[in-house]
Amino acid sequence: MVGPSASQFRVLSIERISESLFAERTIRKRLCRDYGIEDIGDPVKMADSLVRSMGQVRSCESGTEYPQNNRTVFRAAALALASNMRQWSGFLSRRSKFESLLEQYDPIAFSRAVEVDSARIRDVANCLGGQTARGDTNAMVMWARMLAEVADYFNALKELKRYMQAGVDGGEIVPIVAALLGSPRKRLEKQRPPPSGMESWKAPGMGIVLASEFLRNLHWEAFKPDRHINRLLGRWFPEVVRNKSARAEILAREILYCESKDVITGLKYSLVGMAVTPHDCNFTKADNLVWALGAYVEKKNRESDEVYWKTVAAR
DNA sequence: CTACGTACGGGCCTGTTATG
């Protein structure tokens, strides 16, 4: 094996990423505008604000803890779908309208409203905008109908997680559940059927990527394997990608009974992301910052040779 | 044969980036 000795390995440098995110004036201004954060000069503190503004990391000081009920689940699903292929900052300006159209994320009220009000689906789609608006809206309706039929989806999900946990490393469980919700295989569903009221564990409108976003909205720590993440991690940590490849295949095949390239790739980059996150940083924060770097600074085919990692002693 | 799974390509249709 080439590279650093076995007692050392490379992890993301949150400091370097933060500095690079806010180094250039125009990009700094755009990030401040898009996420409503203050330009206070200190990139590490601004990165914290950015991550907090993305709303997926549980913050200890604010007491905005959501109850573990179907409304919370519907909110997490709807926001994940709302993030699909659209500029988040644009959505934020229409968010309150979106929330009233979705009956404040009450799945029963929303599915009833859709039955009664024939224009509701179109209104939600118009509110979302973008190429996937119709598909995302349809998926939200399916989520609402599904949740209206299930007593306690959140708890069912926790039980599913506990069941899937067997024979799996701690950090691997969230990507596995995301992959399962994205493309559940029949064999697995026979083994672990969905709660009564649901035909399948399939998360409407979501593959492994959006399902990771969904779980993160429920404050499950995850690395969402989207295109920016895959591209940058593949560029920065090619040896880790190679190392995780076999593990991702085993998890897909033996745990999920799935051979899909999409699922294996998604699992692989989730594992890579977690492996290169430093100890003092949670996965969601690292993921949010790498994503922002990919979306705003290190754009596709125009990546710099900046070093975004550091070498640390083995765990 | 059935049941199930995977690969692949087209469609969606807009904001961003490249090209004339």
Added chain:
DNA sequence: CATAACAGGCCCGTACGTAG
């Protein structure tokens, strides 16, 4: 400056593969 090309995630239909 206007126009063309592309990116991005998911769904669907089709073709094909494998196990029982």
